[in-house]
Amino acid sequence: MNYGFIGAGNMAGAIIKGMTVGTGSFEGKDIFVYDLNASAAKSLADICKVNVCSSAEDVIASSDVLVLAVKPNVLPDVVTQLKNKIIEKSPLVISIAAGKTLEFLEGLIAKDFPIVRVMPNINAKVGCATSAFCTTETVSDEQKAIVKKLFSTVGAVTELSEKMFSIHSVIGGAAPAFAYLYIDALSRAAVKAGMPKKQALELTAQTVLGSAKMVLESGEHPWELIDQVCSPGGTTIEGVCSLEASGFETALCKAFDAVYEKDKRL
Structure with a gap:
């Protein structure tokens, strides 16, 4: 063929x-x-x-x-x-x-x-x-x-089904840019704290890669995995609470809606 x-x-x-x-x-x-x-x-x-x-x-x-x-x-x-x-x-x-x-x-x-x-x-x-x-x-x-x-x-x-393509345009098409933005922002924060940029980017990107692999292969819900990382009174839960207080999830939902609505207008 x-x-x-x-x-x-x-x-x-x-x-x-x-x-x-x-x-x-x-x-x-x-x-x-x-x-x-x-x-x-x-x-x-x-x-x-x-x-x-x-x-x-x-x-x-x-x-x-x-x-x-x-x-x-x-x-x-x-x-x-x-x-x-x-x-x-x-x-x-x-x-x-x-x-x-x-x-x-x-x-x-x-x-x-x-x-x-x-x-x-x-x-x-x-x-x-x-x-x-x-x-x-x-x-x-x-x-x-x-x-x-x-x-x-x-x-x-x-x-x-084709009616799902506008949704896929977000989670499949645009989401890589969201992921790149997350990686860039987190690695820049690491640079601010004193880590060389190349090392910060490599570690952050590898962490995102490993986290995605955990979601795909563990069969566990993301919140179950979050709970496993967040020790009571520990450092990670402080960061998670800070993200929620800053509207992290809301911002993602708004970004989803913006891409979704734009795609439907094309």
């Missing part, structure tokens, strides 16, 4: 690297890439041994699975130009364009065409993305398995 990518930007590059050099789950010879920026495609060819095509039409002609990895603002023009070629070849179409619904994509290509909408996140660059996908009704279980195999090379992948 051959996989085509129209677009070779940061996210496409992360996915292709995950498929090949990251996990070895796919061979470069089975991947076909085109980008207006020829150097971006050539860079992927040098690293991942993929095939660089001279046009998007050549990618379509070579592909059983077609990943549309162009920016959302140019997607309509790109797909409109390629519509007839896509319908003729009839690949499984995967779009990673943010905010573009299945209904919108069907409108560009054809009603009842096998289309998958995927929302990965920036952590795909290190193989730890949280990707969600939804599909048109014509996508088979076998095709869904292909999607899962492809995106599992860059992290976790979950099928969601």
